[in-house]
């Protein structure tokens with residue numbers, strides 16, 4: 460097995476060696492003939508945001524679903540909080556790329572649905588849901604139905620639903636791909652805030668190099684099928700800088716460039 | 728919006744009845760009464776209780792048959808939609824049932840079950856059930872995979888995924904199957920009364936035709952259509968009441 464080379468993008472070696480919320484060890488997954496993941500290993504430090512970045516079809520969604528317990532790997536194992544994953548669990552929540560909202564239910568019920576499935580009493584779960592609806596900026600839309608919301612608002616509903624079950628690990632599959640650029644930037648800022656204030660581990664799939672560098676503590680670059688980790692980049696220093704200036708920061712631009720350099724050979 | 732659709736309904740009814748009236752006045756056929764003659768016959772029969780006794784008779788196989796078709800049909804449809812093996816086993820039966828010429832089957836039913844209620848219920852079921860089963864099954868099969876995954880990721884049991892995700896997601900198509908099935912059931916109920924033994928509304932139709940009381944015949948036909956339309960409207964209301972957001976459109980639209 461080729462160990463992924465870990466490239467510290469900045470020379471700050473004294474990053475606290477935090478423990479890992481999620482550990483992926485030697486995971487392989489094939490769909491019939493198609494080999495999606497081969498012997499993939501990756502660690503996700505607690506309380507941080509890790510992005511999965513890679514060409515389309517390289518198995519990012521597959522990896523996320525395996526971590527979520529929605530798919531079984533052919534071999535290898537996943538540990539969440541030190542315990543092996545057998546299936547979906549209360550310690551993980553998924554934010555779906557296509558939102559996965561129930562069109563027959565209003566925003567309040569959609570957000571409270573995770574709690575509803577866990578048997579939390581109505582008044583209690585609605586109180587929790589209302590809190591998170593307000594937190595994602597949708598106060599006043601509790602009684603609206605999904606089709607009355609814009610794409611960005613629907614995505615916030617999906618996010619609020621995932622937050623409301625208070626899982627340790629949030630799995631987000633290209634959560635911002637369906638929104639316009641302005642909304643996307645706003646979401647990225649909100650996400651940074653969430654990472655800072657909620658003590659959760661975020662695993663974030665994206666296609667955008669800029670987005671990955673902007674929001675991540677750690678970026679895992681995946682190779683095309685069968686997918687392995689080619690590189691792990693930690694833009695550690697960027698995290699201490701003022702959010703408003705990151706996009707103009709030379710370091711930010713350097714990291715974006717270097718990632719592009721390593722990915723471009725696959726995009727021919 | 729609703730005001731406008733109400734107006735449209737009234738206008739289309741007026742146009743239809745007007746055309747009927749004119750066609751009756753020309754007349755298209757001596758056996759075709761005008762709209763007002765038919766309505767007069769309708770009110771006469773409603774007044775002297777003929778209609779009421781007829782409907783008590785007709786509604787029995789109809790209600791029993793539609794009820795059985797709805798419950799059994801949705802149940803079977805869910806099962807077929809959820810299990811590939813069940814699909815393989817049962818779908819062909821309902822596809823054949825849907826295509827079978829009912830008139831040809833009626834003598835067989837009468838041989839097997841006599842001329843009583845059972846045969847008529849069977850006719851209603853044969854008409855109503857296939858479309859309910861097949862619609863339900865295909866709706867269940869087409870539940871968005873991401874909704875089911877969402878349920879699983881929140882650790883829902885299979886029963887909860889079925890009750891709170893699959894059924895509501897399938898409900899628009901299930902309801903459209905119910906609407907088609909119920910209309911077919913109405914046809915079946917009348918057909919049974921025309922082909923097996925003339926009772927109820929079927930009797931009014933047969934009898935008035937034999938004595939050339941065409942207004943009464945058309946009044947009976949009109950009343951059954953009216954009842955069917957009212958019932959379909961009721962189903963629509965029920966659907967809106969149960970799954971409000973669904974009716975107004977899908978989030979993925």
Ligand SMILES: Nc1ncnc2c1ncn2[C@@H]1O[C@H](COP(=O)(O)OP(=O)(O)OP(=O)(O)O)[C@@H](O)[C@H]1O
Pocket residue numbers: 490491493495514515516517518519520521522684
């Ligand atoms: N259910 C499935 N059956 C068969 N093959 C599948 C299935 N799901 C995914 N694959 C294959 O596995 C590979 C990885 O798919 P996956 O969806 O994980 O990619 P991805 O990295 O998320 O891509 P994208 O960035 O386009 O979303 C793809 O080549 C795809 O063809």
Ligand SMILES: [Mg+2]
Pocket residue numbers: 519520521632
């Ligand atoms: Mg994907």
